[in-house]
Amino acid sequence: MQLSQTIFIDIDKVSVNYDDVVAINQLSLKIKKGEVVSLLGENGAGKSTLINTILGRCQVNTGSIKIFGEQPGSQAAKVRIGTILQDANLPDNVTVKEQLNLFRHYYPHARSLEDLLNIAMLKGIEEKRMNKLSGGQKQRVFFALAICGNPDIVFLDEPTVGLDTSARKEFWQCIENIKHQGASIILTTHYLEEAEALSDRILLLNQGNLIWQGTPTEIKNNMTGKKVSFHTSAPKQTIVAFFDSLGSSDVHTNDTNIEACDINIQAGKVECTSQTPEVLLARLFAQKVPLHNLLVEPSKFEDAVLAMNEQMSNKAVAKENVA
Numbered sequence: 001m002q003l004s005q006t007i008f009i010d011i012d013k014v015s016v017n018y019d020d021v022v023a024i025n026q027l028s029l030k031i032k033k034g035e036v037v038s039l040l041g042e043n044g045a046g047k048s049t050l051i052n053t054i055l056g057r058c059q060v061n062t063g064s065i066k067i068f069g070e071q072p073g074s075q076a077a078k079v080r081i082g083t084i085l086q087d088a089n090l091p092d093n094v095t096v097k098e099q100l101n102l103f104r105h106y107y108p109h110a111r112s113l114e115d116l117l118n119i120a121m122l123k124g125i126e127e128k129r130m131n132k133l134s135g136g137q138k139q140r141v142f143f144a145l146a147i148c149g150n151p152d153i154v155f156l157d158e159p160t161v162g163l164d165t166s167a168r169k170e171f172w173q174c175i176e177n178i179k180h181q182g183a184s185i186i187l188t189t190h191y192l193e194e195a196e197a198l199s200d201r202i203l204l205l206n207q208g209n210l211i212w213q214g215t216p217t218e219i220k221n222n223m224t225g226k227k228v229s230f231h232t233s234a235p236k237q238t239i240v241a242f243f244d245s246l247g248s249s250d251v252h253t254n255d256t257n258i259e260a261c262d263i264n265i266q267a268g269k270v271e272c273t274s275q276t277p278e279v280l281l282a283r284l285f286a287q288k289v290p291l292h293n294l295l296v297e298p299s300k301f302e303d304a305v306l307a308m309n310e311q312m313s314n315k316a317v318a319k320e321n322v323a
């Protein structure tokens with residue numbers, strides 16, 4: 001689907017500090033109408049702070065944010081936003097339909113019940129009481145409540161935590177459904193496959209910095225090379241010597257494992273990324289390195305994200321050492 005050019009969120013050189021912790025550092029970003037954006041990053045990267053700042057719950061120290069051209073937290077912005085209520089307690093003995101109808105009355109332009117049941121995939125369970133729902137069904141009710149007022153942007157903060165695979169996939173379908181209706185979605189998640197499956201754009205945060213943004217495919221393409229893995233009965237010193245002979249000077253050893261940026265040797269399993277896997281394999285065979293369970297695979301989205309995060313963390317450590 002062609003994305004609209006309308007900018008819903010405009011963030012310009014925003015920094016947010018908690019005392020001496022820089023949670024968001026000079027971050028600039030625009031989010032368009034109808035776009036599904038995932039915020040990825042390790043714990044403490046700044047995802048929640050960024051969302052809270054857009055919602056007007058956190059004050060910026062420098063820079064500016066506009067949401068629909070309005071101030072974050074203003075009534076004009078709030079009425080166009082939907083969020084899943086975290087830890088919301090809904091009454092147990094109320095049916096799904098009753099709960100949705102109750103919320104619909106809060107909004108001047110609420111979605112119809114039929115619409116909510118369809119988008120949130122609740123058809124057939126609308127007469128069930130809340131305490132009879134599975135975890136996945138409950139989360140879809142929360143989603144329906146978040147979109148009840150027909151919001152233009154829906155914020156979903158780790159919405160599928162604790163759901164099993166099939167419940168998670170059903171929730172993904174709900175996100176697709178609302179996307180098709182033209183809403184923007186801002187998702188934080190630690191499930192990389194979720195970000196890959198749903199997002200138009202991924203934003204990678206690291207220590208408050210936006211270190212990368214692009215489509216899931218662009219992230220994968222950013223990481224060239226193939227992933228090679230195999231098991232070996234050779235002693236780890238032999239494997240280290242082998243990679244050293246290839247010119248991989250950054251192989252380190254300790255008692256438990258041997259690791260480098262793109263080489264990992266642990267419990268007889270070797271994993272690395274190679275630009276020229278054919279050459280690597282030819283050398284392994286020529287040196288008669290015993291190996292089994294050999295796999296050569298394209299780099300995965302998950303590997304690419306982890307590698308980018310690792311690169312940034314290594315750079316930060318190098319900078320600290322120089323300072």
Ligand SMILES: Nc1ncnc2c1ncn2[C@@H]1O[C@H](COP(=O)(O)OP(=O)(O)OP(=O)(O)O)[C@@H](O)[C@H]1O
Pocket residue numbers: 018021022023041042043044045046047048049050
């Ligand atoms: N209320 C607070 N007071 C002080 N420091 C805070 C506060 N909230 C967050 N921080 C710090 O700001 C940084 C960013 O935290 P934030 O919660 O935004 O990260 P996150 O990416 O959402 O992490 P997680 O994935 O664990 O939720 C971290 O260093 C965190 O310790």
